[in-house]
Amino acid sequence: MATNTERRSAAPDVRGLLNKVPEVTVWFWVIKILCTTVGESFADWINMTLGVGLISTSLIFTAVLVAALGWQLRTRRYVPFVYWLTVVVLSVTGTLYTDILTDSQGVPLAVSSGVFALVLAAVFGIWYARERTLSIHSIVTRPRELFYWLAVLVTFALGTATGDWTLELTGWPPGVSVLLPLGLIASIVLAWRLGAGTVLSFWLAYILTRPLGANLGDWLASPGGDGGLGLGTAATSVVFLAAILATVLHLGRSRADVIETHGRTRAAGASDPARERIMLGYYVVVALATAALLIWAHQRPHAAAAASEEGDAAGSSSAPLTPDQVTSSFPAAEVAKFRTVTADTLARLGSGDQAGATARIADLEKAWDDDQSSLRPKNQQAWTLLDGQIDQVLKALRASKPDRATEVEALDTLLTSLG
Template sequence: MSTITRSFVDEALSKVPAVTFGFWIIKIACTTLGETGGDWVTMSLNLGYLAGTLIFLACFVVLVSAQIRAQRFYPWLYWATIVATTTLGTTLADFCDRSLGVGYPGGVSIILLLLVASLALWYRVEGTVSIESVATPRVEWFYWITILFSQTLGTALGDWVAGEDRGGLGVGYEFGAAIFGASLVIVGLLWLWPRVSRTALFWFAFVLTRPLGATLGDLLDKPVADGGLQFSRLYASVLLVIFIVGCIVVLPQRAARRAQNA
């Protein structure tokens, strides 16, 4: 098999997108939507964190199952599944922080342990946590569960840094977004250093984009008295959906190249 043919086959078998600048733009928008959409269901509709978590958990299971059954990379399905992880991550983080009464530091600690456990189990079973290894149903489940915990951790981190109650650091939504944005810039600069693990940088960036989106989402829909712009959660969510759809249409979407030994 020629090199060109092998590359085509590897890309065709991959069901996750190539990590490009456009990937991160859509990811941040999806995480912001997860914050506004999750808050709309749990707060604006007054369903509560437990009911919201159960609703988004059902959506998560259905979409991940569809993603795993798919034969190739479908951008609409992939990003819908990402949105499901961000909304579920929002309600899970809020449930840990508030309903369990452990506060932001306790919620961050619990979710961090879950993320580390997910990555450790994935590595123990497969020998790698690289996205290039996402080529079998078992690895896909590891991938999506790890993404869910990373989204949940990002939400909890954003609330901890920006919030003033429940043990929060109280830096505010604008400064919180600036802190996480600067952290992503540092990760981007480290990407230029060949000796740093690309896999580690990917997961650091994936986690950091979530609190950036969380603080941006809170900035949009929280009351002015709390440092937000007090936009309607529903309208903010609709605008974000339109933006994400536009990005998927305009920005290049292609499957990532699967590792040859995956």
């Protein structure tokens, strides 16, 4: 997909720069998806696997982003390594900002998705009002470049929020979750081929590559018991960073994605306003069909619900498990780890630190998910019981309006089961 440009010449403040962004070719979309996958897996690896913590990781990558963006702004032409380094860092940073709202501040994903959508609309509105174009084929002035990078950052945050919200609504496993953004991107390519506005099509696809890359990263990194391939976040990050580096080196040598314009925009491509209006209707139909699919998926029993029902059935057919029966089948070190995180969360809640408690319980969620493939086969009934109790704890702590009594009760119940 390549974007057409506007019909007016560049603004009076053009500095005579070559275009600061790459041509939109197949290589552009390949490397963009690679970058978004790294954004998901690398952020999780630093934050959770290495135990740096969400806030500390966010501060580190904000500083790295300032440095990378400063380097990009100082260049006077498109340099593949600098440009894509900035995109990778923006991908990680946008993911972390959304995670802060969700995990630390307890903001519902529906709310953060709506807020980021409004922010992106405002960025595009101001950008167009000032520059009269949203085309990336005309990034030849400093204001346009700043608008462009701000829009990219918000698209990463929006894509993260909407992607996670979709998973929350549907309960789809990682492999299945890849199909929705992939199908939507295919529908955008079809619309573009049939005459849809190229600038609109570009930015819609750009947003959707974020959930596609994130879901792809989850699928590769998640344990096999969760429907993933079990590569882990570290291996996934290394593989995709290597693929990005190889692609960037190829583009640096071949210059296959360089827009050779100097101080001006490219000639406008032919467009058919009537056909563009028809394809706008097509996009509305696709959006309504997607909403209907999500509503249908949300109303169906999710995996967690099925596990809960399985646990209820098991409980009805046998006596309730004692704490010793629950934990005896699992490694003592793992049980102690779960118990420590749960107790820390309860202590933070008792001291009035709701944000700290919400952030700390994310460590339990990560540890439990990582150990699922090894723990579940040891004792299906005990695993199902603990899984349901952990779900209740997460639901209570991440509620839009947390109730302290409900949170404490859920944590106490889990601690009791953990002995």
